[in-house]
Amino acid sequence: MSVAAHYLWWIVALVLIAIEVIMPGYFMLWIGIGAAATGLLVLLLPGLSMLVQAIVFVVLAFVSCAVYWYAVRPALQKGEQDDGRLNRRGEQLIGRRYVLIEAIVNGRGKAKVGDGQWLVSGPDLPAGSTVEVVAVEGATLKVRPA
The missing domain is CATH 2.40.50.140 (Nucleic acid-binding proteins)
Structure with missing residues (x-):
């Protein structure tokens, strides 16, 4: 892989986040965050092979989705107050x-x-x-x- 492999991961991150903007649902955003984190890691450790980069991306994507599912989503749902009287x-x-x-x-x-x-x-x-x-x-x- 070339010296600028981290740019590839950042472009993937931007594409995933752009897809999230078009079709909102949080999922692509968090995978995009995993891609951006992979790009940062590749910038810091430029000698990583493409296979290692792909494995790191999968792990970071799962971790970022888990962070959303177990930490961010409950906090967002706690902020929503549905006491059943919205339209009354x-x-x-x-x-x-x-x-x-x-x-x-x-x-x-x-x-x-x-x-x-x-x-x-x-x-x-x-x-x-x-x-x-x-x-x-x-x-x-x-x-x-x-």
């Missing part, structure tokens, strides 16, 4: 406090939630009172005085 906005409001913009009269009123307003039901309270959401019934928040 009303349930996400339970436990939060809001200010009434319309008094609750005969059990009905309105509260300011973010930049909008929601219908609320609960005990009669004057406008400006702070309420806490305790449940959701359809598009109406059930509240209690906070």
Whole structure:
């Protein structure tokens, strides 16, 4: 192999990472990292035969994929919080406090939630009172005085 064999491994790494960009899924990225690490090793140890380089590449590709599978992926999944309420906005409001913009009269009123307003039901309270959401019934928040 020529003196610049490490460039071959870096080109392979770039091609694999480019494939990852086109078809995302993490797999090719980590194999590409293995190829880049092989290129670095070949740069540091230029006398390695092509067979040894190929074996080193396979080992590094497996190691980098294992690092992804056992270390990176669990950390990424831990960051994802799926509490089952993603598309049920009303349930996400339970436990939060809001200010009434319309008094609750005969059990009905309105509260300011973010930049909008929601219908609320609960005990009669004057406008400006702070309420806490305790449940959701359809598009109406059930509240209690906070």
